[in-house]
Amino acid sequence: MKEILDRILPNYPPNKNDGLLPILQEIQKECGYLTDEILSEVGKYLNMPANKVYGVATFYDQFRFKPRGQFHIRLCKGTACYLHGSATYLNELEKQLRVKAGTTSRDGKFSLEVAHCLGACESAPVMRINDAWYPKVSPQELSRIIRSLKEKTV
Amino acid sequence: MQFNIEINNQQVSAKRGETIKNVLDRFGIHVPTLCYLEGFTPTGGCRMCVVEIEGITGLVPACSHQVTEWMKIKTHSPRVLKARKTLVELLLASHPDDCLYCESSGNCGLQNLAMEMNIKERKYHGKKENIQIDNACPSIVRDPAKCVLCGRCIRVCDETVGVSAIDVIGRGSGSRIGTSYNKGLNIQNCVKCGQCIMVCPTGALTEKSGYQAVIDALHNPALFPVVQFSPTVPAAIAEDFGLKPSKDLLNLLRAALKAIGFRQIFDVSMAADLTIMEEAVEFLDRLNNHGKLPMITSCCPSWVRYVEEIKPQLLPNLSTTRSPQQIMGRLIKNYITSSAGQKAEDVFVVSVMPCTAKKYEANGDRMKDGSTRYVDAVLTTRELARIIRLMGIEFSGIEPEPADTAFGMRSSAGNLFGVSGGHLEGLLRTIQYISTGPDTNSIKISELRGLKNKKEARFKFGKQFIRVAAVNGLNNAKILMEEVAAGREDYQIIEVMACPYGCINGGGQKLNPDEKNLKSRMKALYDVDDEEMIKVAHKNPIITDLYDKFLAKPGSTQNKELLHVSRNIPEAQ
Numbered sequence: 001m002k003e004i005l006d007r008i009l010p011n012y013p014p015n016k017n018d019g020l021l022p023i024l025q026e027i028q029k030e031c032g033y034l035t036d037e038i039l040s041e042v043g044k045y046l047n048m049p050a051n052k053v054y055g056v057a058t059f060y061d062q063f064r065f066k067p068r069g070q071f072h073i074r075l076c077k078g079t080a081c082y083l084h085g086s087a088t089y090l091n092e093l094e095k096q097l098r099v100k101a102g103t104t105s106r107d108g109k110f111s112l113e114v115a116h117c118l119g120a121c122e123s124a125p126v127m128r129i130n131d132a133w134y135p136k137v138s139p140q141e142l143s144r145i146i147r148s149l150k151e152k153t154v
Numbered sequence: 155m156q157f158n159i160e161i162n163n164q165q166v167s168a169k170r171g172e173t174i175k176n177v178l179d180r181f182g183i184h185v186p187t188l189c190y191l192e193g194f195t196p197t198g199g200c201r202m203c204v205v206e207i208e209g210i211t212g213l214v215p216a217c218s219h220q221v222t223e224w225m226k227i228k229t230h231s232p233r234v235l236k237a238r239k240t241l242v243e244l245l246l247a248s249h250p251d252d253c254l255y256c257e258s259s260g261n262c263g264l265q266n267l268a269m270e271m272n273i274k275e276r277k278y279h280g281k282k283e284n285i286q287i288d289n290a291c292p293s294i295v296r297d298p299a300k301c302v303l304c305g306r307c308i309r310v311c312d313e314t315v316g317v318s319a320i321d322v323i324g325r326g327s328g329s330r331i332g333t334s335y336n337k338g339l340n341i342q343n344c345v346k347c348g349q350c351i352m353v354c355p356t357g358a359l360t361e362k363s364g365y366q367a368v369i370d371a372l373h374n375p376a377l378f379p380v381v382q383f384s385p386t387v388p389a390a391i392a393e394d395f396g397l398k399p400s401k402d403l404l405n406l407l408r409a410a411l412k413a414i415g416f417r418q419i420f421d422v423s424m425a426a427d428l429t430i431m432e433e434a435v436e437f438l439d440r441l442n443n444h445g446k447l448p449m450i451t452s453c454c455p456s457w458v459r460y461v462e463e464i465k466p467q468l469l470p471n472l473s474t475t476r477s478p479q480q481i482m483g484r485l486i487k488n489y490i491t492s493s494a495g496q497k498a499e500d501v502f503v504v505s506v507m508p509c510t511a512k513k514y515e516a517n518g519d520r521m522k523d524g525s526t527r528y529v530d531a532v533l534t535t536r537e538l539a540r541i542i543r544l545m546g547i548e549f550s551g552i553e554p555e556p557a558d559t560a561f562g563m564r565s566s567a568g569n570l571f572g573v574s575g576g577h578l579e580g581l582l583r584t585i586q587y588i589s590t591g592p593d594t595n596s597i598k599i600s601e602l603r604g605l606k607n608k609k610e611a612r613f614k615f616g617k618q619f620i621r622v623a624a625v626n627g628l629n630n631a632k633i634l635m636e637e638v639a640a641g642r643e644d645y646q647i648i649e650v651m652a653c654p655y656g657c658i659n660g661g662g663q664k665l666n667p668d669e670k671n672l673k674s675r676m677k678a679l680y681d682v683d684d685e686e687m688i689k690v691a692h693k694n695p696i697i698t699d700l701y702d703k704f705l706a707k708p709g710s711t712q713n714k715e716l717l718h719v720s721r722n723i724p725e726a727q
Contacts, residue, residue: 036335049318049343050334059325 004030005041015047020056024063033064061116069104069111071149073097073129078117080124089125089142090114096146110149157223162230174216174227175203183229186238186267188355189304190217194313200304202267204237205229213237239271246273247280250299256357261665263355264302285330290338292517293346293362293510298330301358307331307350314654316629317460319344331358343463345456345628347652348510348534348661361510361662364531365540371502371531372415378496381416382482383407383506385423386572386657387535389678390508390664393671394539395549403678405554411506412555413547418494421557422505425482426568426580427691428700429453432475432717434584434691435709437647441620446470448638448645451577452719453477455515456652460628462721468635474718478571479505479512480521481717483528488716489704498526506533508572508660511652520719534662565694566686573676574626574656575602575609578649582622583690586615588708597689603680605655605672608634610645620646627654 008026012019023042028034034057043053057063075093077086090112094100097110104111120126123135134145155170161183168177173196178185188200198215205216208226213234228234245264253259288296305322308331312318319342323332333342351359371379388403397403404421411419437449452458452473461468476484483505487498505512515521516529533541542549557563567583570576579599586597601611602622607630610623621644625631631650638645653660658675659667667675688694706712 039334049321051318051321051342054334055321055323058323 001031001035001038005038009042009045012046014045017046017048017052020046020048020053021060024057028063032068033066035065061114064111064113066104066111067108069099070109071129071152072111072113073127074113074115074118075127076116076118076120076125077114078121078124080121081118081126084125085139086125086127089127089137089139092142093146097149159221159223159225159227161227168221170221172221174205174214174219174221174225177221178216178229185216185229186270187217188263188267188302189306191306191309191353194309197305197309200302201241202238204234206231206234235271239273242267242271242273243277244280245302246276247278248282249302250282251276256300257360257363258300258354258357262357288333288338289362291340291344291346291362291514293513294339294344294348294351295360295362296331296339297358297360298332299358300356301331302356303329303331304355305331306353306355307359310349310353314627314629315345315347315349315652316632317343317345317464320350345459345463345652346511346514346661347456347628349653351510351661352659352663352665352667361534361537362513363537364504364513364533365537367531368504368533368537368541369544371504374502376500377502378491378500379416379502379504380418380420380486380491381411381504381506382420382422382425382479382486382529383411383538384479384508384572384657385421385426385569385679385682386508386660386663386675387506387538389675390535390658390667390671391539391542391549393664393667394535395542397550398674402554404682405556406549406552408557409552409555410542410547410549413552414541414545416504418491420482420486420490421564422478422482423564423566423568423571424694424696425478425485426453426571426577427565427694427697428481428485428717429475429478429571430567430580430584430691431697431701431708432713433473433581434588436473436475436718437581437585438589439709441618441646447643448648449473451581451647451649453571453577454651455509455511456628457631457650459511459514460631460652465635467639469721472721474714474721476520476717476719477515478568479507479515479532480528480719483516483521484716485700487523487526487528489700502530503528504531504533505529506535506538508535508657508663509653510534510661512662535660536662536664539664563688563694563696565688565691565697566683567689567691568694569682569686570679572657573679574651575599575604575624575649576656576679577651578602578611578622578624578647580691581647581649582613582615584692586613587690587692589618590616605669605676607654622647622649624649624651626651626656628652 012023027038039053039057040050043050075086075090093112099105099110099112101112101114118126125137127134127137156167158165159168166181185203188202189197196218198218201215203216204213206213206228253265285298308321311320320331320333323330333339351361371377388407392403408419439445440447440449448471450471461472483503486503487501491501513532516532521528567580570580579602583597599611602609602624607627608625613620613622623645625634655672659672
């Protein structure tokens with residue numbers, strides 16, 4: 001973790017809080033999630049109280065505080081997807097995969113994230129699993145996806 | 155630029171740049187507020203002060219919207235009233251509704267609004283979340299369930315105190331006022347000053363109560379309860395009972411404490427005199443032997459905590475002298491009660507302080523010998539008022555009681571500790587006496603008086619000139635310390651108090667003081683200084699007596715152990 005911070009932080013001016021979001025994004029990209037220690041270190045570098053950093057990090061859904069699962073599922077709950085019934089999809093995913101939104105399942109296989117818009121409203125309802133896109137998911141397709149996910153091994 | 159605007163069909167004049175609320179206040183029109191804080195940037199967050207303006211579709215918040223020419227404002231139109239009522243009803247939707255058991259009942263902004271809006275039933279049923287109360291901190295209890303997210307505490311913590319120990323965590327309906335990593339307030343950078351309690355409109359932030367421990371001790375026949383009170387308590391407690399500040403207050407308070415059942419009553423001012431003696435010697439030692447300057451006072455526990463946690467590089471500057479509360483507690487346990495035939499472990503020392511951070515201080519490792527604490531419980535001024543009421547004591551009708559114990563004498567210098575600049579004034583009087591010797595009874599340093607955030611003075615003793623500064627409000631201290639760190643060397647002594655204007659406005663005082671209250675509290679302390687015979691610490695007969703009997707001479711190594719603290723100063727990096 002330390003060498004990641006040492007590599008990322010010097011690219012941004014110290015004591016200036018406008019670098020906060022890109023720093024957190026870049027760290028999350030490398031580490032997969034943010035820890036308390038990371039937030040403290042970033043706060044120290046930017047001369048910001050830890051609380052302010054934590055406040056910003058918890059404001060955005062994109063930041064995670066727990067490691068991702070092997071299959072990271074992002075379900076869109078933006079207006080278009082919501083109207084196409086993504087709320088029921090969320091229930092289904094939570095129930096079938098035994099993972100609550102925003103958390104990771106105990107075996108580390110699945111993590112579920114609710115995105116507020118994935119920027120693909122024309123293909124609503126849309127979800128992503130790791131880097132793959134699943135556009136215009138129908139209920140039948142959802143159960144097929146869930147089945148195949150369950151079969152895959154860690 | 156002056157122009158006319160119309161408020162509720164009446165023409166009134168307004169200036170460019172004023173907010174609508176400024177104009178309304180001037181003409182005595184009341185709009186309810188929840189998040190508004192005088193002297194702070196308005197956020198318009200609670201929307202309680204919304205008004206209707208002709209030509210603008212939505213309602214606008216009066217606290218942050220500026221007036222423009224020929225604006226037509228309706229402050230209490232049906233639409234506005236309905237909006238306000240709905241706002242309060244929505245706030246109440248997820249409120250725990252435990253007003254009967256709430257600390258803030260009767261003094262609660264939300265309760266008042268609900269009454270004002272004539273809300274008689276629960277209209278909306280929100281989800282009541284089970285959020286844990288954060289009571290790990292020895293000074294402040296946080297109950298997020300009662301929070302209305304007005305954000306006043308955040309602004310005070312950011313702008314006045316400057317530590318940002320709390321902030322909004324999460325967003326939308328999941329927002330909470332919280333601490334970093336959702337950990338307890340005890341392990342945050344919080345300095346326990348309690349200024350957030352002073353501005354919280356509900357019972358979400360309260361002091362950690364010492365009330366029950368004190369009541370239990372009073373009723374325990376095996377214990378010998380004694381009390382020490384801070385000089386800032388009498389004037390503030392008089393406000394609680396609707397009395398005007400007068401010189402009798404001190405004796406009234408003594409009488410009340412006696413009636414409550416305390417066996418001996420001590421004025422912390424006396425210990426403050428001792429602090430002055432030790433600090434004066436310490437300063438002259440630093441000045442003459444090239445010690446670390448500027449010397450920064452260490453009586454404010456919030457300030458000490460700030461230095462220890464956030465600015466440890468300032469530790470060598472911090473005076474090692476113990477705070478008056480610590481000294482008094484220690485003297486009581488070690489000497490005073492033993493002369494009254496009591497054992498230290500039977501004595502229950504209660505201190506009444508204007509401060510929540512003193513609770514934290516009393517809990518610390520420096521406040522005990524082995525397992526014996528110097529101070530067993532700390533009450534704030536608010537809690538004392540509650541106990542006085544509990545005991546059915548008619549504060550205004552009670553017979554005043556003069557200082558009785560041998561330790562009741564104090565100089566008015568120690569008394570001045572309660573106000574920003576006062577500690578320094580008392581200290582300088584004694585510094586002059588110790589270094590030059592003449593009678594300094596009449597010294598009055600007017601530059602160090604008044605309601606200002608930073609006061610400075612030049613002071614001459616003998617052939618030496620020193621520059622001193624008194625700064626209050628931790629954020630102002632922070633700015634000054636940055637200057638010092640950047641190489642500013644002209645100050646020799648800096649006095650810091652974390653609360654604005656000093657302990658008279660401490661986090662344990664009566665809630666919602668206005669400037670008039672603060673002025674009268676300050677005046678009460680300076681009046682004592684004018685009337686008192688002994689105005690300097692070194693002339694207090696008890697102090698000279700103590701030094702003769704118990705203590706070695708000021709500043710000596712024996713006293714180091716008793717009256718000073720040793721700090722772990724990190725090595726320079």
